[in-house]
Amino acid sequence: MRKAANDISRCVACGVCALQCPRGAIDIYRGCYAVVDVKTCVGCGICEKACPAGSIRVKETEEASK
Amino acid sequence: MKTKAKKGHWYDYLWIWSIVYFALGFFNILFAWLGLIDFVLPLIFAIVGGNKWFCNHMCGRGQLFWVLGRNLKCSRRKQAPKWISSKWFRYGFLTFFMTMFGTMIFQTYLVFSGAESLRKAVKLFWTFKVPWKWAYNGSVFPDWVAQFGFGFYSLMLTSTLIGLIMMVLYKERTWCSFCPMGTMTQGICKIKAKEKEIDHDVK
Numbered sequence: 001m002r003k004a005a006n007d008i009s010r011c012v013a014c015g016v017c018a019l020q021c022p023r024g025a026i027d028i029y030r031g032c033y034a035v036v037d038v039k040t041c042v043g044c045g046i047c048e049k050a051c052p053a054g055s056i057r058v059k060e061t062e063e064a065s066k
Numbered sequence: 067m068k069t070k071a072k073k074g075h076w077y078d079y080l081w082i083w084s085i086v087y088f089a090l091g092f093f094n095i096l097f098a099w100l101g102l103i104d105f106v107l108p109l110i111f112a113i114v115g116g117n118k119w120f121c122n123h124m125c126g127r128g129q130l131f132w133v134l135g136r137n138l139k140c141s142r143r144k145q146a147p148k149w150i151s152s153k154w155f156r157y158g159f160l161t162f163f164m165t166m167f168g169t170m171i172f173q174t175y176l177v178f179s180g181a182e183s184l185r186k187a188v189k190l191f192w193t194f195k196v197p198w199k200w201a202y203n204g205s206v207f208p209d210w211v212a213q214f215g216f217g218f219y220s221l222m223l224t225s226t227l228i229g230l231i232m233m234v235l236y237k238e239r240t241w242c243s244f245c246p247m248g249t250m251t252q253g254i255c256k257i258k259a260k261e262k263e264i265d266h267d268v269k
Contacts, residue, residue: 031251
């Protein structure tokens, strides 16, 4: 399954992804970085298109093999 | 199903404030002082709340870039080069920005002390002087108050112009990835989050 994954070392915590997420699956953790709730994420990629730092990306997750 | 309903908020329209700010400063430079709100509020949120709620929901400038870049299609929406959001560039830009802020404060001090007289001009990109005479014809305040206005307005206008250029060339809110306020507040939040983790470990 495809899910959004955030590279927290690059994330600037601007919150654009959280604002754009149609399912409200993204939260900014204590002003440090964005956290994706994989249970809610449908991998639509809207966050990826909005992210100015290029830190959030939709990737194939390991769960898919299960 | 746990989806949060998307509701409209009053603070979704703060991009209007960004425009109003520059319009007010065009007619009277003393309004430039209001820009301090955009400096102080994010810091209060970060220091007291340990969050970036200002950046995330209230930043009028970020919203303006989104409105122009996404809604009005003024952005190429291409990924900016990686170095722009790298740590060394972000902290480097913050240092440069703070140095320029310090220079501006010193300029204000020079007018305050009487060593220099008020210059009715706006400096763009820390280099180009633009006459701005119409925006000040004296007031009840001493000259240094107006000098700070001109300096602060220059800083706000310059950074917005940089942001607009980045918006056109790259993603809508590319400015956010190296915004000095954003870097500063994220830095504060990271320190605060670490402190909390340590507290948690001790208990």
